[in-house]
Amino acid sequence: EIVLTQSPATLSLSPGERATLSCRASQSVSSYLAWYQQKPGQAPRLLIYDASKRATGVPARFSGSGSGTDFTLTISSLEPEDFAVYYCQQRSNWPIFTFGPGTKVDIK
Amino acid sequence: EVQLLESGGGLVQPGGSLRLSCAASGFTFINQAMSWVRQAPGKGLEWVSTVSGSLDTTHYADSVTGRFTISRDNSKNTLYLQMSSLRAGDTALYYCATIFGGYTSYWGQGTLVTVSS
Numbered sequence: 146e147i148v149l150t151q152s153p154a155t156l157s158l159s160p161g162e163r164a165t166l167s168c169r170a171s172q173s174v175s176s177y178l179a180w181y182q183q184k185p186g187q188a189p190r191l192l193i194y195d196a197s198k199r200a201t202g203v204p205a206r207f208s209g210s211g212s213g214t215d216f217t218l219t220i221s222s223l224e225p226e227d228f229a230v231y232y233c234q235q236r237s238n239w240p241i242f243t244f245g246p247g248t249k250v251d252i253k
Numbered sequence: 254e255v256q257l258l259e260s261g262g263g264l265v266q267p268g269g270s271l272r273l274s275c276a277a278s279g280f281t282f283i284n285q286a287m288s289w290v291r292q293a294p295g296k297g298l299e300w301v302s303t304v305s306g307s308l309d310t311t312h313y314a315d316s317v318t319g320r321f322t323i324s325r326d327n328s329k330n331t332l333y334l335q336m337s338s339l340r341a342g343d344t345a346l347y348y349c350a351t352i353f354g355g356y357t358s359y360w361g362q363g364t365l366v367t368v369s370s
Contacts (some may be wrong), residue, residue, distance in 0.1 A: 179356045181298075187296065188348055188360035200358070232298055236355040240286065240305070240312045245296040 148170055149233055149245035157253040164220040166248045167232035173213045177237040180209055180218045183247075184229045192231075193218060220250075228252050255279040257349050257361030264367045269339050272362030273364055275332040282330040283307050286352035289323060289334050291345035292363070299345075302334065303352065318343075339368045 148171040153196040158164055168178065177198040181189040191200045193209035196216060206221040220227055261273040275287070289301040302313045302323040311323050322335040332349050345363050350357035 177355065181282065181357075183298075188362055189357070190360075191356060191358050194354060194356045234298075239355045240288075240303040240310075240352075241314075242300050242355070244300065247297045253366075 147174060147238060147243055149235060149236055149243055149246045151231075151233060151245040153248060155249045155251060157251055159253045160223050160225055161225050164218075164223055164227070166218040166220075166231055166250075168211075168216040168218070170214045170216075170235055174235040174237035176212050177235055177239075178209075178211070178216050179234045179236070180207075181232045181234065182227075182229045183232065184237050189232065203214055203216055206234075223250070255351065255359040257359060258350070259347065259349050259361045259364035262347065262364030262366045264369065265339055266370050267340060267368055269368070270335070270337040271339065271366060273334040273336070273347055273349075273366070275334075275361060276353070277330045277332065277349075280351065282325075283327040285334045286351055287323075287325060288349055288350050288357055290348045290357060290360075291343075291366075292348070293342075293345045302349070304332070313340075336366070338368075341357075341368050342369045 150165045152170050178196045180193040183189040197209045208219045230247045230249045232247045235244040256278045288303040304323045310321045320338045324333045346363040348363045349361050351359045
């Protein structure tokens with residue numbers, strides 16, 4: 146089973162700051178990694194897939210990078226609506242996939 | 254517009270059964286694999302099960318294998334999750350989601366399952 150770990154667990158930042166979130170896989174997932182945003186009371190929303198491709202309608206301030214076991218989600222300048230929980234997900238052993246435990250980005 | 258509407262959640266006693274439904278619209282249902290993902294209160298996301306589009310192959314997380322059954326009725330554009338031998342640890346918000354390119358692309362708003370005596 147591929148295990149994903151995310152760091153940090155919580156990231157406290159101010160609007161306008163840059164956010165860097167990390168996701169590490171227990172073994173290589175190639176580029177088969179996605180990032181999701183979840184706000185309180187809402188379903189998750191796909192942001193990034195295949196490590197670096199933005200999903201439809203996702204603002205350009207969100208970018209993904211990495212391959213193999215180490216991945217990063219960067220939010221270049223935090224907007225008020227970006228404060229949320231972010232999950233990574235791998236699909237390298239599709240149709241089985243796993244999620245990371247999440248990183249909460251909250252307002253400093 | 255893709256829409257997914259889950260229903261069927263509720264309070265059930267340990268050992269009981271429940272069937273969840275997910276009504277889909279806005280896309281060609283028969284062509285898309287579908288999944289169930291759950292989220293325990295205050296916790297993260299856990300993949301539960303996936304069914305392929307028209308071939309009806311199914312896959313389950315180890316935690317639900319032998320207790321849950323995923324199915325679909327392509328004539329009704331509906332996805333199901335039959336849950337039996339329910340445990341307290343199955344308490345969660347259950348989401349259905351479409352699969353595009355191997356990722357959970359669109360999600361419903363979820364249906365809450367509470368397992369308690």
